Amino acid sequence: MSIWTREELLQLLSLWKAAYKAASSGQSYTIDGRTLTRQNVAEIRAQLSYLERQLAALSGKASSLQRILCRTVRK
16 A cells, blocks of 8 residues: 555656756756755665656556565475
8 A cells, every 4th residue: 555646656756857857967056156966866766766666556567676585495
Protein backbone atom coordinates (compact mmCIF):
# COMPACT_ATOMS: atom_id res chain seq x y z
CA MET A 1 0.00 0.00 0.00
CA SER A 2 1.41 3.35 -1.03
CA ILE A 3 1.28 6.54 0.97
CA TRP A 4 1.03 8.45 -2.32
CA THR A 5 -1.82 8.95 -4.73
CA ARG A 6 -1.14 8.65 -8.46
CA GLU A 7 -1.64 12.39 -8.88
CA GLU A 8 0.83 13.19 -6.09
CA LEU A 9 3.45 10.89 -7.60
CA LEU A 10 3.02 12.43 -11.03
CA GLN A 11 3.33 15.92 -9.57
CA LEU A 12 6.47 14.98 -7.61
CA LEU A 13 7.99 13.33 -10.69
CA SER A 14 7.39 16.53 -12.63
CA LEU A 15 9.09 18.62 -9.93
CA TRP A 16 12.10 16.30 -9.65
CA LYS A 17 12.46 16.21 -13.45
CA ALA A 18 12.56 20.01 -13.45
CA ALA A 19 15.21 19.88 -10.71
CA TYR A 20 17.23 17.43 -12.82
CA LYS A 21 17.08 19.74 -15.83
CA ALA A 22 18.15 22.71 -13.71
CA ALA A 23 21.03 20.79 -12.08
CA SER A 24 22.17 19.61 -15.50
CA SER A 25 22.96 23.18 -16.47
CA GLY A 26 25.23 23.72 -13.46
CA GLN A 27 25.63 22.80 -9.81
CA SER A 28 25.59 26.37 -8.51
CA TYR A 29 25.47 29.99 -9.56
CA THR A 30 25.89 33.43 -8.01
CA ILE A 31 23.81 36.58 -8.53
CA ASP A 32 24.51 39.83 -6.67
CA GLY A 33 26.78 38.06 -4.18
CA ARG A 34 24.21 35.39 -3.34
CA THR A 35 25.01 31.79 -4.24
CA LEU A 36 22.49 29.04 -4.95
CA THR A 37 23.69 25.46 -4.89
CA ARG A 38 21.41 22.90 -6.46
CA GLN A 39 20.73 19.37 -5.31
CA ASN A 40 23.27 16.73 -6.32
CA VAL A 41 22.36 15.05 -9.64
CA ALA A 42 22.89 11.58 -8.12
CA GLU A 43 20.41 12.39 -5.33
CA ILE A 44 17.89 13.65 -7.87
CA ARG A 45 18.24 10.43 -9.88
CA ALA A 46 17.69 8.40 -6.69
CA GLN A 47 14.49 10.34 -5.96
CA LEU A 48 13.26 9.87 -9.52
CA SER A 49 13.89 6.11 -9.28
CA TYR A 50 12.09 5.93 -5.94
CA LEU A 51 9.07 7.80 -7.27
CA GLU A 52 8.94 5.67 -10.42
CA ARG A 53 9.00 2.49 -8.30
CA GLN A 54 6.21 3.87 -6.13
CA LEU A 55 4.15 4.70 -9.21
CA ALA A 56 4.76 1.22 -10.65
CA ALA A 57 3.75 -0.41 -7.36
CA LEU A 58 0.61 1.71 -7.22
CA SER A 59 -0.22 0.66 -10.78
CA GLY A 60 0.39 -3.00 -9.96
CA LYS A 61 3.46 -3.13 -12.19
CA ALA A 62 6.16 -3.99 -9.68
CA SER A 63 9.58 -4.15 -11.28
CA SER A 64 11.85 -7.16 -11.19
CA LEU A 65 14.24 -5.11 -9.05
CA GLN A 66 11.85 -5.43 -6.15
CA ARG A 67 12.01 -9.20 -5.98
CA ILE A 68 13.43 -10.85 -2.90
CA LEU A 69 15.30 -14.11 -3.21
CA CYS A 70 15.46 -16.43 -0.22
CA ARG A 71 17.58 -19.56 -0.03
CA THR A 72 17.70 -22.32 2.48
CA VAL A 73 21.12 -23.84 2.98
CA ARG A 74 21.07 -27.44 4.12
CA LYS A 75 24.10 -29.20 5.51
